[in-house]
Every structure is written in structure tokens, then in C-alpha cells.
Amino acid sequence: xxxxxxxxxxxxxxxxxxxxxxxxxxxxxxxxxxxxxxxxxxxxxxxxxxxxxxxxxxxxxxxxxxxxxxxxxxxxxxxxxxxxxxxxxxxxxxxxxxxxxxxxxxxxxxxxxxxxxxxxxxxxxxxxxxxxxxxxxxxxxxxxxxxxxxxxxxxxxxxxxxxxxxxx
Amino acid sequence: xxxxxxxxxxxxxxxxxxxxxxxxxxxxxxxxxxxxxxxxxxxxxxxxxxxxxxxxxxxxxxxxxxxxxxxxxxxxxxxxxxxxxxxxxxxxxxxxxxxxxxxxxxxxxxxxxxxxxxxxxxxxxxxxxxxxxxxxxxxxxxxxxxxxxxxxxxxxxxxxxxxxxxxx
Amino acid sequence: xxxxxxxxxxxxxxxxxxxxxxxxxxxxxxxxxxxxxxxxxxxxxxxxxxxxxxxxxxxxxxxxxxxxxxxxxxxxxxxxxxxxxxxxxxxxxxxxxxxxxxxxxxxxxxxxxxxxxxxxxxxxxxxxxxxxxxxxxxxxxxxxxxxxxxxxxxxxxxxxxxxxxxxx
Amino acid sequence: xxxxxxxxxxxxxxxxxxxxxxxxxxxxxxxxxxxxxxxxxxxxxxxxxxxxxxxxxxxxxxxxxxxxxxxxxxxxxxxxxxxxxxxxxxxxxxxxxxxxxxxxxxxxxxxxxxxxxxxxxxxxxxxxxxxxxxxxxxxxxxxxxxxxxxxxxxxxxxxxxxxxxxxx
Numbered sequence: 001x002x003x004x005x006x007x008x009x010x011x012x013x014x015x016x017x018x019x020x021x022x023x024x025x026x027x028x029x030x031x032x033x034x035x036x037x038x039x040x041x042x043x044x045x046x047x048x049x050x051x052x053x054x055x056x057x058x059x060x061x062x063x064x065x066x067x068x069x070x071x072x073x074x075x076x077x078x079x080x081x082x083x084x085x086x087x088x089x090x091x092x093x094x095x096x097x098x099x100x101x102x103x104x105x106x107x108x109x110x111x112x113x114x115x116x117x118x119x120x121x122x123x124x125x126x127x128x129x130x131x132x133x134x135x136x137x138x139x140x141x142x143x144x145x146x147x148x149x150x151x152x153x154x155x156x157x158x159x160x161x162x163x164x165x166x167x168x
Numbered sequence: 169x170x171x172x173x174x175x176x177x178x179x180x181x182x183x184x185x186x187x188x189x190x191x192x193x194x195x196x197x198x199x200x201x202x203x204x205x206x207x208x209x210x211x212x213x214x215x216x217x218x219x220x221x222x223x224x225x226x227x228x229x230x231x232x233x234x235x236x237x238x239x240x241x242x243x244x245x246x247x248x249x250x251x252x253x254x255x256x257x258x259x260x261x262x263x264x265x266x267x268x269x270x271x272x273x274x275x276x277x278x279x280x281x282x283x284x285x286x287x288x289x290x291x292x293x294x295x296x297x298x299x300x301x302x303x304x305x306x307x308x309x310x311x312x313x314x315x316x317x318x319x320x321x322x323x324x325x326x327x328x329x330x331x332x333x334x335x336x
Numbered sequence: 337x338x339x340x341x342x343x344x345x346x347x348x349x350x351x352x353x354x355x356x357x358x359x360x361x362x363x364x365x366x367x368x369x370x371x372x373x374x375x376x377x378x379x380x381x382x383x384x385x386x387x388x389x390x391x392x393x394x395x396x397x398x399x400x401x402x403x404x405x406x407x408x409x410x411x412x413x414x415x416x417x418x419x420x421x422x423x424x425x426x427x428x429x430x431x432x433x434x435x436x437x438x439x440x441x442x443x444x445x446x447x448x449x450x451x452x453x454x455x456x457x458x459x460x461x462x463x464x465x466x467x468x469x470x471x472x473x474x475x476x477x478x479x480x481x482x483x484x485x486x487x488x489x490x491x492x493x494x495x496x497x498x499x500x501x502x503x504x
Numbered sequence: 505x506x507x508x509x510x511x512x513x514x515x516x517x518x519x520x521x522x523x524x525x526x527x528x529x530x531x532x533x534x535x536x537x538x539x540x541x542x543x544x545x546x547x548x549x550x551x552x553x554x555x556x557x558x559x560x561x562x563x564x565x566x567x568x569x570x571x572x573x574x575x576x577x578x579x580x581x582x583x584x585x586x587x588x589x590x591x592x593x594x595x596x597x598x599x600x601x602x603x604x605x606x607x608x609x610x611x612x613x614x615x616x617x618x619x620x621x622x623x624x625x626x627x628x629x630x631x632x633x634x635x636x637x638x639x640x641x642x643x644x645x646x647x648x649x650x651x652x653x654x655x656x657x658x659x660x661x662x663x664x665x666x667x668x669x670x671x672x
Binding site for chain 1: 226231241242244260263
């Protein structure tokens with residue numbers, strides 16, 4: 001049986017988000033503090049974030065809601081409309097993402113706020129794909145930003161130094 | 169067109185939760201501080217809580233997820249299993265509810281934590297109905313607790329005194 | 337007797353922060369959504385934010401801690417050192433500010449994260465004044481950012497339209 | 505040089521809070537899920553919680569604020585009054601404690617809410633000592649509850665199984 005972490009990695013992949021693209025956002029968030037940072041240096045932090053149960057469940061719920069809306073499958077058609085037009089005052093998508101960032105302290109939360117407003121890399125791409133109407137990524141861009149922010153915070157706190165050497 | 173607040177009230181009703189039953193939980197949370205409190209004294213606070221957009225969206229998402237699971241309608245069958253057995257370490261249901269309680273300050277959050285653990289009234293009922301397998305209320309009990317906790321906090325802060333007289 | 341709101345306004349003023357400078361940060365946060373926004377349009381939202389008791393208490397604690405450190409008055413000298421050097425991984429200053437932003441929903445929190453990282457206007461000024469060692473504003477910049485983010489969120493939700501005409 | 509964790513343990517001790525008394529609260533929070541739980545089984549989780557920097561800083565700030573108030577040392581006399589009478593709507597004390605519980609997920613937060621309302625063991629003792637006017641523990645009871653709630657949540661998630669054998 002696949003574990004929940006691998007299930008989440010597959011789900012993210014199916015929705016167009018590679019681990020590398022998340023690592024690239026994490027790198028961007030830490031770039032001002034270190035020279036010559038590489039996205040690869042965040043891989044182990046991203047794996048570590050995705051190992052937490054509450055993170056896995058937040059990812060699953062986010063992708064499920066997006067897919068339900070995309071397939072016009074919701075019971076609540078008003079909610080479906082809100083999700084499909086990515087209503088800026090919706091808020092539940094960000095609250096779901098806080099379930100991830102909270103676990104990594106206040107730096108993760110400020111990083112998340114920053115990346116949520118100043119969309120970078122994959123977050124900008126997902127967001128754009130959700131705007132044309134055929135796809136829905138209302139929840140996804142927030143959990144991706146949250147995972148990147150959490151990984152950047154973990155890196156800033158120096159936990160990566162204690163990591164086992166990374167193997168994919 | 170129905171507004172979102174009335175839509176939420178109808179959705180709650182369809183899932184077996186009356187406004188009065190939520191008011192009764194709010195009353196219970198404040199009972200030690202006031203003599204002879206009546207559930208009716210919390211009606212205007214509950215309406216006020218349900219008037220906030222982020223509250224409405226949290227309620228809609230909660231009930232949608234429960235109904236999707238109950239109807240075995242989820243794309244993600246692992247997630248469906250987790251929701252149907254009301255996994256105690258799930259956490260996303262509580263995080264969604266924090267989107268409500270956060271708006272009402274720290275008293276709302278401690279009230280929510282208390283009522284989430286010491287289930288009372290309708291929260292105990294919903295919870296029990298979710299355990300027999302035919303219904304799913306994994307998200308609902310948390311938003312109901314959060315609305316009651318928010319209303320109790322608003323009452324404690326004395327905002328009800330500034331209210332217009334209540335009319336249903 | 338002075339009320340707590342006016343006490344906070346005076347305290348902010350004494351620490352070098354005018355209401356106008358906070359309004360200017362709030363304006364900046366909303367500038368991409370409205371043309372020709374003026375800082376003055378945020379005055380009533382800032383007053384409204386400062387009317388909340390939990391906001392007032394967060395402001396008072398923030399300024400008290402900064403002044404205690406600045407005057408080398410702390411019992412805990414290790415903590416004094418941390419505050420005086422504005423340790424980036426401290427975190428308590430941001431957590432204290434969340435007590436303000438949480439009350440205004442998820443937009444307030446992302447706005448806060450953004451402004452905390454991309455320092456603008458008075459936040460950049462306070463921060464710079466805290467770096468030369470004679471002044472300490474470790475907590476202050478976060479509550480100022482939080483008040484601006486909360487006011488911007490209130491504005492975005494359209495509550496300012498329901499306001500009484502502003503009078504200072 | 506003493507590390508921050510040991511500094512916090514000493515500060516807690518000086519304010520009348522032993523690690524054992526916190527472990528006893530954590531045990532109480534998990535008692536319904538396990539038979540014959542002993543407070544000692546939570547020691548390693550409490551050490552692990554106290555190893556996190558943001559926890560250490562929250563503890564230091566809490567105790568500093570209490571001691572400043574107790575010694576009538578605050579610049580802001582209105583704030584001093586609020587702290588000395590342990591104003592129930594203060595809120596900053598709980599927000600500071602959320603900086604601890606957030607790191608341990610939603611179970612920690614509900615546990616904290618429960619124990620904050622249904623005071624048990626050392627939390628009840630601290631609270632009582634703060635009411636007679638000579639001592640101030642307005643912030644302390646919340647961080648103690650938060651550490652216990654965090655340790656109970658860590659235990660519930662099974663992390664203690666991965667721990668090194670405990671040594672004091």
C-alpha cells in the first residue's frame with residue numbers, strides 16, 4: 001500500500017506540481033540570506049514537511065475540493081461558482097494552508113503571506129491555469145505556497161543540517 | 169436570490185443543526201459567568217457570526233466535504249475512508265473551524281477547544297450520528313462548535329448590547 | 337480618564353508612529369486593486385481596528401517589551417540581548433501581531449506576511465531605527481504591520497462603506 | 505553557558521512550575537485514550553517541546569511580563585493593572601501561548617483550549633496564587649497549559665515512540 005506522503009506527491013504531480021517546482025519557491029524565499037542556493041538543497045525539507053500527517057490531509061482536501069469544482073461535481077452550486085472563479089475574499093483556501101504553515105512557526109506564516117501575494121514560479125503558473133475556467137486550482141496554489149514556506153522556514157531554522165543525506 | 173447567510177442556515181438545518189441548538193451550546197459556554205442565561209440571548213450573536221463571509225464559506229466547505237464523503241463521491245478514496253471513520257488525528261476539520269474562531273479572538277479559540285473535547289448538546293448528537301457509518305459529520309461538528317464559541321466570545325465582549333433588537 | 341484606544345495612539349506617537357504613517361502602509365497594500373487611493377481613506381478602518389480590546393492590549397504589550405529592552409530593564413538578560421539585536425528567529429513578536437490580524441481574516445494574515453517581509457514606509461523606518469542599538473522596536477514593527485494589514489483587509493471587505501463619516 | 509532550554513526549565517522552577525507538574529497535565533489530557541498512563545511517559549515529549557526555539561522565547565517573554573508586573577516595574581501603569589488583576593478579556597497571554605500550540609497541530613490547540621478553561625493541577629494552582637495580588641501569573645498559566653497540550657499532542661501522534669530513552 002502506498003503511504004500518504006507518496007499519495008500526496010502523486011496527487012501534486014497529477015495536478016501539475018513537481019517537488020522541484022516547490023523546492024524552487026522555497027529557494028526563492030531564502031535567496032536573500034544565502035548565496036548560490038540551489039533548489040535541490042530544499043528537497044529534504046520538502047520531504048520532511050510532506051511526512052507530517054496534518055500536511056498530507058491538508059493537501060488531500062485541497063486537491064479534492066479543486067477537482068470536485070473542476071468536474072462540476074459539488075452539491076452546493078453557489079460554492080462551486082465561488083471556487084471556479086477563485087473569489088479573492090473566499091479565505092477557506094488560505095485557512096486550510098495555515099494548517100501547514102502553523103506547524104513551522106511564525107517565519108513560515110510570514111513567508112506564506114509573502115508568496116501568496118507576490119506569486120512566484122509554480123504558484124503563478126497554477127494561478128494562471130485556474131483563471132481560464134477549464135481548470136480549478138483555488139485551493140492548490142495555497143497549499144503549494146504553504147509547503148514551500150514551511151520548507152523555507154525549516155531550512156532557516158537549520159534543521160536540514162541534521163538531516164540524513166537526501167535520496168530520492 | 170438567497171443570500172449566503174440564509175443558504176448556510178438552510179444547509180445547517182438539512183444536516184440536522186438548528187440555530188437554537190447552536191445557541192444552546194453558546195449559552196452553556198457562558199453559563200458560569202451569568203445567572204439564568206437563556207439560549208435566546210445568543211440568537212443575535214449567532215446571526216452576527218453567520219453574517220461574516222469567511223464564516224459562511226467555512227460552513228459551506230464543511231458541509232460539502234461531509235456530503236461528498238457520505239455519498240461515496242470523493243475522487244480520493246483514502247481521504248473518503250478517513251472522513252467516514254472520523255479519524256481523530258485528521259485535523260483539517262479543526263483547522264477549517266479556526267477560520268471562524270480566529271475572527272473572534274482568543275476567548276473564542278479556547279471556548280472552541282473546550283467544546284471540541286467536552287462535547288455538549290448538538291455537538292455530541294452530531295458526533296454520535298457520524299459514528300454509525302451511514303452519515304458523515306466529520307467537518308460539521310467542528311464548525312458548529314466554532315460558531316457557538318464565536319457567539320459566546322462576542323457575548324462575553326459585550327457586543328450584544330449594541331445590537332439591534334433581535335427579530336427572526 | 338483616557339480610553340485604551342487613545343492611550344495606544346499616544347504610545348504609538350511617542351514611539352514615532354503616526355496614524356497617517358500606518359494608513360499609508362494600508363493604502364500601499366490595497367493600491368493594486370483601486371486607482372488613486374489616498375491614505376486618508378483608511379483612517380476610519382484604522383480607528384476601527386484600534387477600537388478592539390485585543391488589538392489595544394497587543395499594542396501595549398509590544399511597546400512595553402520594546403521599552404523595557406531599550407532601558408536595559410529586563411530581569412532576563414538573555415531575552416534582553418535577543419530583543420536588542422532583533423533576532424530574526426525570535427517569533428514572539430510576530431505571534432503577538434497575529435492576535436491582531438487573526439481578527440480580520442485570512443486576507444489580513446497574508447497582507448501581514450507580505451509587509452513583514454517587504455518592509456514599506458514606516459515599517460522600514462522603525463526597523464532601521466532599531467538596528468543602530470540605541471532604540472529597540474523588535475515588537476513594534478510587527479504590530480504596526482498588523483494594524484495596517486487589518487485595516488487593509490477591513491477595507492477590502494467593504495466595511496468602510498458602512499462607516500460613519502470620519503472625524504478625528 | 506546555559507542553553508535556552510535549561511534556562512527555561514530554571515525560570516519555570518523559580519516561578520513554581522516543575523516539569524513533573526506539566527507532565528501531569530499532559531497525562532491528564534491523554535488519560536481517556538490510554539490505561540495506566542504515567543506522567544513520566546511525557547517527560548521526553550516535554551523536553552522535546554522545550555527544545556524548540558519559539559517555545560523557549562514564548563516562555564521567556566511570559567515569565568518576564570509576569571515578573572515585571574509583580575514588581576510594579578512596568579512603564580505602562582494601565583497595562584500593569586490589567587496584568588495584576590488577570591483581566592479575563594486580556595487575550596495576549598493566550599495568543600502568546602498559541603505560538604507554542606500551533607507548532608503541534610490542531611490537537612494541541614483543542615487540548616490547550618480545554619485545559620485553559622477546565623484548569624487542572626498546576627494550572628489551577630498557579631491561577632490561584634495569581635489571584636491574591638502578591639504574585640502575577642497572568643502569562644505563565646497559559647504557557648504551562650500550552651506546553652502540556654503540545655506534549656500531549658506529540659504523544660498522541662506517536663512521536664514518543666521514536667524517542668531516545670529518556671534521561672534527566
